[in-house]
Amino acid sequence: MRYPWWRLLLFCSVAGVPCYWLYLAAAAALGPDPGKVLVDNLGQGALVLLLASLAMTPLRILTGWSGWIAFRRQIGLWAFGYAALHLAAYLYFLLGLEFSEFAAELVERPYIALGAIALAGLSTLAMTSTRWSMRKLGKRWKKLHRIVYPTLLVVLLHMLWVVRSDAGQWSLYATVAAVLLASRVPSVERRLVRTSAVWRGEQAANKGRNNG
């Protein structure tokens, strides 16, 4: 297993955050509507992790360190984990486990349907993230995993519908998403690869000169 300590540290930090939020909720430190705060925090957490997982490939290109890719799968799976907890918190705190109300909720709050589509996308990605799926799907695996991009756009729409006029935080996420999506456009990616190779080459040459 490569980078086991980093992985363990990442696991403990990402798993610890929802536990801390739950502790705050139990200690009545999340305000008058802790259920809503938990739903919102878990939703934003899922979005941040999704963006972080998408940042791993551009980071590898920019830094030349392949270790970033070791985290990509783990962070992506956590994005799905947070989204599943977000749904569970919604069903428990906001819907009060009244599943018969769900259809009425879909009519009243259509953004929930967008959330469900995004969760279906993340579930597909999580279920096919195993080595077995990679082997079985071959070249189709890469194609299938491109659904992460439309999934991200659906999540952003879902959030925008919720926050509507108060879109400051949303704009920040949307800007990061736009930069990450742009970095994967083939012509941009080729230019990034070339620029970072030149930059790293210059750095290595400078280091050599300084040491020599």
Ligand code: HEM
């Ligand atoms: C069946 C799936 C889903 C349901 C039922 C659902 C439900 C909700 C609800 C009810 C809210 C608004 C809560 C409030 O009143 O403040 C919300 C907000 C949000 N959801 Fe979802 N959601 C789903 C999937 C997702 C997924 C997959 C993501 C991200 C990967 C996500 C990210 C967010 C974000 C970022 C917000 C805004 C939080 C904020 O206002 O701070 N949701 N969701």
